């Protein structure tokens with residue numbers, strides 16, 4: 198029997214993210230020596246048969262069709278929110294009011310006002326809280342942040358972040374929550390939130406944006422689609438760097454292809470998600486005979502997270518980000534703080550709102566300007 202104190206986990210939503218987060222808690226104690234033992238107590242969903250089946254498959258002890266039961270259970274310490282964005286703020290606020298720690302999937306909400314209210318509720322509760330920007334916990338991206346901070350690219354001049362998928366390309370895909378802005382948020386927020394978080398983390402605050410958006414298939418299952426299928430954004434960072442973001446869900450044969458790149462006065466760093474164990478680095482001061490980008494294998498035990506995983510050369514995958522996320526949080530249980538917190542989730546949403554406003558109004562928008 199474990200002598201470690203148990204931490205009760207309740208997961209709201211059993212879809213893709215419910216599965217990923219349950220996996221994270223199950224594996225975290227196997228890769229990291231944690232001060233506590235996570236226990237997957239309960240999971241919720243609206244479909245009784247499906248949530249019961251998911252509970253069995255994910256190793257969760259009980260299930261419910263009412264998420265409020267999770268929030269009200271005294272043995273649940275962490276409420277983990279894995280439902281569509283339009284439901285997040287209400288669940289986070291209820292969990293915070295009940296004194297629970299909260300992890301919420303991105304984007305925190307569908308607009309800044311609700312994101313800020315959710316972040317404030319969690320801050321007022323004084324319990325650990327976090328937003329699910331899991332890509333920060335990929336060894337290669339954590340290493341990229343470390344190298345930027347250590348000055349390996351010098352002063353950042355340019356930031357470039359692109360996310361391409363084909364999930365909305367086929368006009369016959371039936372309507373679901375992702376096509377409704379009030380439930381799924383914009384593509385700027387749903388896909389862009391990850392890239393904006395990485396930009397704020399590595400480069401700093403964004404001051405101004407200009408953008409364009411398009412929806413090519415405006416009706417599905419006889420319902421109106423009000424979500425952008427493709428958006429592109431120009432950005433000016435407060436520190437003077439310039440940036441480009443592109444979020445597109447109509448790119449044939451691109452499954453979830455994202456890349457981020459910084460170009461600075463002393464070098465370039467580039468990360469390409471299809472090769473997620475690698476980071477590319479070009480040093481402007483290299484001898485000219487070495488001209489080009491070198492491929493860093495971000496699996497060396499000295500690299501972030503890498504020592505928890507497999508011997509160099511074996512690689513890790515998407516699921517690892519959820520294990521690292523759970524391990525980081527449980528390692529800081531019960532006092533926290535957790536990073537990135539919901540305030541950072543709200544900060545990212547403020548930038549998303551500005552990007553959406555810039556596209557709708559066809560002008561440069563200051564991020565801090567009132568909506």
Ligand SMILES: NC(=O)c1ccc[n+]([C@@H]2O[C@H](COP(=O)([O-])OP(=O)(O)OC[C@H]3O[C@@H](n4cnc5c(N)ncnc54)[C@H](O)[C@@H]3O)[C@@H](O)[C@H]2O)c1
Nearest residue numbers: 210211212213214215242243279280281282302303304374
């Ligand atoms: N971090 C990542 O890598 C990543 C990847 C995919 C999705 N997400 C985010 O995770 C969240 C959940 O996405 P998902 O892909 O797991 O969704 P999903 O459709 O697979 O699952 C959604 C779950 O929410 C429940 N639900 C509650 N209210 C609902 C409603 N009104 N409409 C539809 N479902 C409702 C469903 O029963 C289901 O259990 C979203 O915020 C999404 O943006 C994050």
